[in-house]
Amino acid sequence: MATTTGNRLEVLKTYKIYIGGQFPRTESGRYYIATNSKKEKLANVCLSSRKDFRDAVGKARGAFGGWSGRAAFNRGQILYRIAEMLEGRKAQFVDELMKQDSTKAQAEKEVSLCIDRLIYYSGWCDKFQQLFSSVNPVASSHFNFSNPEPMGVIATIAPQGDSLLGLVSVIAPIIAGGNTCVALASNTKPLCAVTFAEVLNSSDLPGGVVNILTGKVAELAPFFADHMDVNATVYCESDATTQKMIKEKSALNVKRVVLYDKVKWNDAGGQSPYFIMDLQEIKTTWHPIENIGGAKAGY
Amino acid sequence: MAKASKKNTIKLKFDSARKLAPAPESKAGAKIDPQYDLFINGKFEKPTSKKYFASINPATEEKLSMIAEANQADVNKAVKAARGAYDKNWKKMPPAERAKYIYRIARMVQERAREFAIIETLDGGKPIRESRDFDVPTAANHFFYYAGWADKLEYAFPNRTTSPLGVAGQIIPWNFPLLMAAWKIAPALACGNTVVLKPAENTSLTALKLAEIIQEADLPPGVVNIITGAGSTGAAIVNHPDVNKIAFTGSTDVGKIIQRAIAGTDKKATLELGGKAANIIFDDAPLDQAVEGVINGIFFNQGHVCCAGSRLYVQESVFKEVVRKLKDRLETLIVGDPMDKNTDIGAINSREQLNIINNYIKIGQKEGAEMYQSSADLPKKGFYCRPTIFTNVAQSNRIAQEEIFGPVLAIQSFRTDDEVIEKANNTPYGLSAGVWTDKGSKIFNLTTKLRAGVIWANTFNKFDPTSPFGGYKESGYGREGGLHGLNTYVNVV
Incomplete structure (x- = not known):
């Protein structure tokens, strides 16, 4: 850990979790030490518990009505605002990524890609609905249409391989579509996730829409899958045992399970409106069309 | 005739003269x-x-x-x-x-x-x-x-x-x-x-x-x-x-x-x-039309429908009127030989299913809900169940929570839009829902807030190949x- 610059003592950052728009420590009081590849200590990081996850789900559920009820245009502006805030704090993220073993060039590329990805999904907020909706030409005298609606609370285990890009790539389509989420950050590279929570917190994103935990995948994944008030679970690693466990436990309340083990987040395949649609339901609405006595008014 | 409808001042008489001749399909x-x-x-x-x-x-x-x-x-x-x-x-x-x-x-x-x-x-x-x-x-x-x-x-x-x-x-x-x-x-x-x-x-x-x-x-x-x-x-x-x-x-x-x-x-x-669809009637709804919709919603195919409107929510000010109309309409339903072209409610699909339904009817009564059944005569052989409605139902009653998959309707009342949205969504299911009101903006408030895959507004149980269905x-x-x-x-x- 850094100590002094010149003759001034540096203020070290406390890495906390992000629940309901606030930065508590884990209720469990537990921590783990995040290191770089040379085993140098970077920070004490919260080792989140099942109770933290439950608290976060409660906040996410509470935020769902408001967030899904906002105008899609407004959600687009907030995603854009997140990108703005990230751009403004680019240097801090580059610095953290470099602490976590990235080269400067890699770090700059990763942060830029995250900013651009947020802008990309900002644009989709009020467009994907038109693309994936339909007016259905039913044979009876009804007006009938189908449109996407957010699933609800999404429990997401972020890609573990990188600190920021994976997290941003899975969260952005979730919230662009009006869902709220609880995300578990990369266990080995947790720093940027916490700092990204600070970006979210200063971006007009209502508290509880995104909740970010740090901790162990093996410990928390079962709870992500079996919590009864979670609508879908997203898992991004290729570990077959965990995939099976998540699918099995998800059956408890017929959760939707989305696996992103084959996605490469750092290329163009890492973003598309289909990621938004993976966490949407389709709602179909019917209403009769009045046709009294063969009325002939019209053209 | 069943007891309950005798209290009504306007009594429909279906027990006389309205015997249709059998019209069996060959x-x-x-x-x-x-x-x-x-x-x-x-x-x-x-x-x-x-x-x-x-x-x-x-x-x-x-x-x-x-x-x-x-x-x-x-x-x-x-x-x-x-x-x-x-x-x-x-x-x-x-x-x-x-x-x-x-x-x-x-x-x-x-x-x-x-x-x-x-x-x-x-x-x-x-x-x-x-x-x-x-x-x-x-x-x-x-x-x-x-x-x-x-x-x-x-x-x-x-x-x-x-x-x-x-x-x-x-x-x-x-x-x-x-x-x-x-x-x-x-x-x-x-x-x-x-x-x-x-x-x-x-x-x-x-x-x-x-x-x-x-x-x-x-x-x-x-x-x-x-x-x-x-x-x-x-x-x-x-x-x-x-x-x-x-x-x-x-x-x-x-x-x-x-x-x-x-x-x-x-x-x-x-x-x-499965499903446990809420069918919601507001006081400004065209009530006769709504009652027809409720009847179709729960008694279509003997209620063996996953998207059946098995929970009815009626706004308080029209509650009594709707229940009376429902009871009257229940009396007109023809229960019996499925091959008869006049039959409205046919046979329950199996003895096993009939037992399940009858068990729920018992549970509903035990839980304190008030039961009303049509007085229709049932055929001696075969599996049949009278169309049944329950009033005085609590949200926590099993007949209001669990899928019965039969001709059994659980009726509750409500006062405000927000109350009924909350009640309607208070179920692990989310297949379908129905809304009855003459006010367009209210329809869209409800259809967007009900968490279900198919929402019927001023209609119910409609299906079409072009229309996506699912929960x-x-x-x-x-x-x-x-x-x-x-x-x-x-x-x-």
Whole structure:
């Protein structure tokens, strides 16, 4: 850990979790030490518990009505605002990524890609609905249409391989579509996730829409899958045992399970409106069309 | 007449003069063989198990036919046939040719519509009016609709291409036997998959008749295989390693078992599960129309409908009036012989289901709800249940929480929009919902806030091949029907 610059003592950052728009420590009081590849200590990081996850789900559920009820245009502006805030704090993220073993060039590329990805999904907020909706030409005298609606609370285990890009790539389509989420950050590279929570917190994103935990995948994944008030679970690693466990436990309340083990987040395949649609339901609405006595008014 | 309606000042008299003469549909139009084998690889084959079980007419308890029971070896054969047909034939066939086969099926179902309707009613107990005017034509239309998609899939997924999944294992329920077969087979074939389908053991006959049509339509052998049996046959399909997709319609309990069973595999699934739909009447609704909608919502197909409007919420100021109208309307419903063209409510599908329903009726009374049943005479033989409504129901009562799958309605009252939205959404299910009001803005407030896959406003229980159907939450996932029904039968790349 850094100590002094010149003759001034540096203020070290406390890495906390992000629940309901606030930065508590884990209720469990537990921590783990995040290191770089040379085993140098970077920070004490919260080792989140099942109770933290439950608290976060409660906040996410509470935020769902408001967030899904906002105008899609407004959600687009907030995603854009997140990108703005990230751009403004680019240097801090580059610095953290470099602490976590990235080269400067890699770090700059990763942060830029995250900013651009947020802008990309900002644009989709009020467009994907038109693309994936339909007016259905039913044979009876009804007006009938189908449109996407957010699933609800999404429990997401972020890609573990990188600190920021994976997290941003899975969260952005979730919230662009009006869902709220609880995300578990990369266990080995947790720093940027916490700092990204600070970006979210200063971006007009209502508290509880995104909740970010740090901790162990093996410990928390079962709870992500079996919590009864979670609508879908997203898992991004290729570990077959965990995939099976998540699918099995998800059956408890017929959760939707989305696996992103084959996605490469750092290329163009890492973003598309289909990621938004993976966490949407389709709602179909019917209403009769009045046709009294063969009325002939019209053209 | 039943007691409760005597209190009403305006009393409708249905106990006199309103006896309609019987108008039975002739059985002559339908040929049912004494025994049915398994349809595998384009031929009817005897089951390896050598076992057959009886299919009875729930309206009379008479045996209709003996149905083959497929075991693991039979499932293996069927899957092998489907895989062979997929590899050698179906996936290579130009999509426009595939389409023409499916169009053929649609046309042949239309040609033999009356025969199908009669068999559907004999086998399942639903009123002939429903099987004739709804089940069979909608099934035919479903084939016709999806046939046309086969060569247009590249327009359905913007900026993507699609490929078929392979072999689809499809397991369907007993409430709409032919229609569910159509919902499953038509999109699967259109998207280039081959099929192993298992109808419910109580209602196998129309699926087997459909197999005859598939043979007659000259589909390449193995593209569609129809095998019969009970739960263990279904389990063998679900667990077969060479099946790529499971499509299931049935109970939430079995849906969860399937979701667990395929957890360690790459199998995709569509689950259409249970429901406990809220039907909501506001005080500004056209009440007579709403009452008709409620009746259709809960008594259509004896209430054996996953999206049935089994919870009724009535705004307080019109509560008494709506309940009185419902009771009066209940008295006019004709319960009895499903083959009679005047029958509104036919036979309960099986003795087992009748026991389940009767048990819930007991539970409802024990929980303190007030029961009202129509005074209709029931036939001496067969499985019948009087249309039943409960008032004085609490949100926590089992009859307000659990799917009964019968002609039983639980009625509650409400005061405000927010209250009824909360009550309506307070269920693990999310298949459908209904809203009755004359105010457009209120309709859209409700239709956007109700967490269910199909919302009927000022109507109920309407279905169409172009209209996606499927649930939120524990009512399952995936959609059937329309553009969105294609999604679950293709890989999108």
